[in-house]
Amino acid sequence: MERSDFPLTAGILLGLGIGGFFDGIVLHQILQWHHMATSAGYPPDRLANLKLNATLDGFFHAATYLFTLAGLALLWRRARKEHVRWSCRALGGTLLMGFGLFNLVEGIVDHQILGLHHVNETVPRAQWIWWDMGFLAWGALMLLGGWALWRRK
Numbered sequence: 001m002e003r004s005d006f007p008l009t010a011g012i013l014l015g016l017g018i019g020g021f022f023d024g025i026v027l028h029q030i031l032q033w034h035h036m037a038t039s040a041g042y043p044p045d046r047l048a049n050l051k052l053n054a055t056l057d058g059f060f061h062a063a064t065y066l067f068t069l070a071g072l073a074l075l076w077r078r079a080r081k082e083h084v085r086w087s088c089r090a091l092g093g094t095l096l097m098g099f100g101l102f103n104l105v106e107g108i109v110d111h112q113i114l115g116l117h118h119v120n121e122t123v124p125r126a127q128w129i130w131w132d133m134g135f136l137a138w139g140a141l142m143l144l145g146g147w148a149l150w151r152r153k
Helices: 008-030 047-081 088-113 125-152
Strands: none
Touching: 008 047, 008 088, 008 125, 088 125
16 A cells, blocks of 8 residues: 655755755865855865865755754654555655755855855856856756656655
8 A cells, every 4th residue: 555645844854955965075075166155255275265165064064964864853753653655756756856955045045146156166257157057957857857756656
């Protein structure tokens, strides 16, 4: 028997956490395309700026960790109430929705409104907007694709 009462909030929170970890680990640390405040007057050209950005990146990771823990706690709480069989589509869809939501919020707030950093600051400045728009498009596609997957149940 398949139940459709998958905890939407739990999946979205887990997706937000996974999206944040992907951004922080891949874009901030591995590729080093940007850090939290590299476009806000703290470029990585001085040790003091790198230290500040590393601290801000750490706070960013702490927030994504809290999203992940909250999602896991909600999922665990719901799973313990009764034996339930959830579909993989529901989990995958909500994770994609959360990941996409992360990209959209982070891309609009941090990249566009606050200008704290941009997706790829290793390319010429004139190209930053294209990377930022691609990041937003990727987020929108994940959000819509996840919603479509979740709705199919």
